[in-house]
Amino acid sequence: MDIIINGRTIEFSVDPRTSLLDLLRDHLGLTGSKKGCNQGACGACTVLVDGERINSCLALAVQYQGRKITTVEGLARNGDLHSLQRAFIEHDGFQCGYCTPGQLCSAVAMVDEWERGLPSVVTQELAAQGIALDRDEIRERMSGNLCRCGAYNGIVEAITATFENLP
Amino acid sequence: MKPFTYERARDPNEALRLVGTDGGAKYLGGGTNLVDLMRERIEAPERLVDVTRLSTEIEGKPDGGLVIGAAATNTALAAHRAIREQYPMLARAVLAGASAQIRNMATVGGNVLQRTRCIYFYDEASRCNKREPGAGCDALDGFNRMHAILGASSACIATHPSDMCVALVALDAVVHTLGVEGERSIPLVDLHRLPAGRPDIETELKPGELITKIELPPPLTKRSTYRKVRDRASYAFALVSVAAEVDVTNGKVRDARLALGGVATKPWRAWKAEEALRGQAATEPSFRAAAEAELVEAAGLRHNEFKIELAKRTLVAVLCELAGVAT
Numbered sequence: 065m066d067i068i069i070n071g072r073t074i075e076f077s078v079d080p081r082t083s084l085l086d087l088l089r090d091h092l093g094l095t096g097s098k099k100g101c102n103q104g105a106c107g108a109c110t111v112l113v114d115g116e117r118i119n120s121c122l123a124l125a126v127q128y129q130g131r132k133i134t135t136v137e138g139l140a141r142n143g144d145l146h147s148l149q150r151a152f153i154e155h156d157g158f159q160c161g162y163c164t165p166g167q168l169c170s171a172v173a174m175v176d177e178w179e180r181g182l183p184s185v186v187t188q189e190l191a192a193q194g195i196a197l198d199r200d201e202i203r204e205r206m207s208g209n210l211c212r213c214g215a216y217n218g219i220v221e222a223i224t225a226t227f228e229n230l231p
Numbered sequence: 232m233k234p235f236t237y238e239r240a241r242d243p244n245e246a247l248r249l250v251g252t253d254g255g256a257k258y259l260g261g262g263t264n265l266v267d268l269m270r271e272r273i274e275a276p277e278r279l280v281d282v283t284r285l286s287t288e289i290e291g292k293p294d295g296g297l298v299i300g301a302a303a304t305n306t307a308l309a310a311h312r313a314i315r316e317q318y319p320m321l322a323r324a325v326l327a328g329a330s331a332q333i334r335n336m337a338t339v340g341g342n343v344l345q346r347t348r349c350i351y352f353y354d355e356a357s358r359c360n361k362r363e364p365g366a367g368c369d370a371l372d373g374f375n376r377m378h379a380i381l382g383a384s385s386a387c388i389a390t391h392p393s394d395m396c397v398a399l400v401a402l403d404a405v406v407h408t409l410g411v412e413g414e415r416s417i418p419l420v421d422l423h424r425l426p427a428g429r430p431d432i433e434t435e436l437k438p439g440e441l442i443t444k445i446e447l448p449p450p451l452t453k454r455s456t457y458r459k460v461r462d463r464a465s466y467a468f469a470l471v472s473v474a475a476e477v478d479v480t481n482g483k484v485r486d487a488r489l490a491l492g493g494v495a496t497k498p499w500r501a502w503k504a505e506e507a508l509r510g511q512a513a514t515e516p517s518f519r520a521a522a523e524a525e526l527v528e529a530a531g532l533r534h535n536e537f538k539i540e541l542a543k544r545t546l547v548a549v550l551c552e553l554a555g556v557a558t
Contacts, residue, residue: 080237080279083266103267110332116306119332122266126237127259127281174331182310185326185465190315207465208330 065129069094070138078125085109085120088135096136096165100210107209110166111135117173119208136165139172147229148172151222159213167209171223174205178227197227232269239281243409243443249280252411252438258282260302260341263333268346271353273362283338286444289314295449301340301442305395306331308339318447320455320474324398324492327459330466340442342395343406343422344434348468349378349389360386361430376534377468380542381495381526387430388532390493391423392468397492398457400500401474403448410440419445423497430496451486452478458549459492460541469493471542477553479513484554491525494542501525504546515558518550519543 065076069092078087085102088094088111100108102121109121112134139146148171151157158164178197183190186204195201202220211219237259240246250256256278259265268274286300289311297313308314309325329337351357351369358367370378370388378388396419404419422434436442455476461467472492478485487508489501504525511517522543529539551558 080235081232103270104263104333107330107332113335116335117332118336119263119330122261122263122333122336124237124259124262124266124279127239127262127283170332177331180310182306183315183322183326185323185459190319190322191312204465205331208332 065126067125067128067130068132070134076125080124080126082125083121084111084123084125084128084133087125088120088133094135094137097169098162098165100163100166105210106163106166107170108163108166110170110209112169112173115173115176117170134169136168139168146172148222148226151226152219155222155225156215156218157222158211158215158218163209163211163213167206167211167219170206170209171219171226174202175223175227178205197224199224233272233275233277235269235276236278237281238278239284241284243285243441246280246282246285246441247409247411247439249278250439250441254438256280256439258340258441260338261304261333261336263329263337264341264345272355273346273353282340282441292446297447299339299445299447301338301444303339305329305334305337305339305342308395309334317450317453318398318402318455319453320457320476321395321398321402321447324394324457324459324472324474327457327469327472328394339395339445342393343399343419343442343445344436345393346433347389348392350374352389361389361426361433364429364431371532374534375532377470377493378532378535379494379496380529380531380535380538381491381499382425383496383530384426384428384430386428387426387496389426389430389496390468391495391497393498394457394459394469394472394492396423396498397472397490398474399445399447400498401455401476401488401490402450403488405446405448406442407444407446408436408440409443410437412437414443416446419498420500426496451476451488454478454553455488456549456553458545458552460545461493471538471545473542473545473549475546475549475553477508477513477550479554482513484508484511484513484517487550489525489546491542491546494529494538501546503527508550513550513554513556515547515551515556518547518554518556521550522546 100106
């Protein structure tokens with residue numbers, strides 16, 4: 065079986081019970097993605113599949129053959145942090161850091177969803193073109209990522225600062 | 232997790248053949264519920280048949296309705312232009328459920344067949360008639376704040392957790408299936424069973440029967456919405472939810488389609504409230520009378536009694552919003 069992780073095609077052979085998260089962490093040594101609840105409630109395991117965010121703890125690795133996975137290790141380019149990673153540092157978007165890889169992957173995909181015009185449940189006009197990505201929208205769209213340190217204010221500020229600088 | 236084999240179906244007939252009818256196999260959608268249940272040893276299939284590569288299409292019908300492939304993701308449903316414009320209740324219900332990550336994984340067919348989130352169903356140390364028929368129900372005398380006030384029995388008070396299904400039953404959705412006896416269609420409102428004495432039998436589907444698509448008739452009106460009341464602002468199951476579509480003409484309710492979530496053992500079509508509303512003045516007292524009619528048989532337990540009044544007030548508030556009545 066093949067899977068493309070952070071741009072590299074990797075051959076793997078695992079028991080069908082292996083989650084995508086365990087494939088990444090235990091078989092490939094990519095320990096950036098974290099195991100928090102292991103039941104889809106916390107978002108610490110969030111990775112991108114073909115650019116879309118999912119909970120890798122609820123994903124069976126065999127189901128993702130041939131797909132392109134991006135983990136937190138794949139966000140930096142040539143040693144330069146992703147602008148969102150820099151913003152998390154600048155705006156104190158974390159304390160202990162355990163939820164941070166999931167928050168980062170989630171936020172990257174969230175901004176992409178917003179750019180594609182996807183509404184959220186707090187969007188007043190569901191069919192509107194051009195939804196303002198305000199604080200309420202960000203908080204709702206990021207609600208699948210819990211932070212037990214409570215760094216939410218910093219996380220929202222980091223995301224806001226990053227998307228305001230989008231070209 | 233018990234060992235299992237994994238196969239991916241290329242078409243519905245192959246899926247049906249791979250699953251068979253011996254009960255040892257399960258269809259796998261996004262896995263957001265099934266993988267969790269397998270990890271908790273509540274589900275233990277010997278074979279998984281991946282149906283996520285079957286139809287994901289969402290297509291308009293000549294009559295103005297819509298056909299949704301069962302493998303379409305929850306996100307695809309909420310993102311679809313026609314659903315946002317014509318069926319805002321459905322888009323809003325989908326967006327009110329789970330998190331963005333889960334909506335990206337979860338399929339429409341899987342959402343319909345997701346199992347209850349009753350904590351006693353999940354807890355192997357508790358008695359549960361759904362998990363082990365005849366064992367008893369620890370929710371009855373337990374912490375039953377999240378449990379049902381409508382459609383329950385002395386064997387089971389577990390709620391159906393879906394938001395999407397609440398909107399779909401209000402919209403008269405029809406489920407299309409493929410089984411060993413061929414294709415058939417079932418109104419979604421008839422797909423889930425009331426628990427009565429056998430809460431372990433949750434739907435009318437036969438062994439191996441596969442949900443292939445869901446069909447929606449044209450909406451009554453574009454004035455529809457979904458409101459969800461929960462313990463935290465986002466990413467939580469409903470205490471009460473209301474899906475409503477109301478056609479108000481000259482100050483009178485010409486027609487309405489209503490459903491309730493979070494309060495019943497299945498997605499709950501509010502037929503009594505609809506009946507009570509038809510032809511009535513679009514005013515708060517008529518809305519309250521309709522809500523009273525729907526909840527007349529509601530039965531609360533120690534921790535969920537509050538849901539009876541909460542359901543009435545939420546229904547009235549949503550009707551006022553749609554009818555433009557000040558509260």
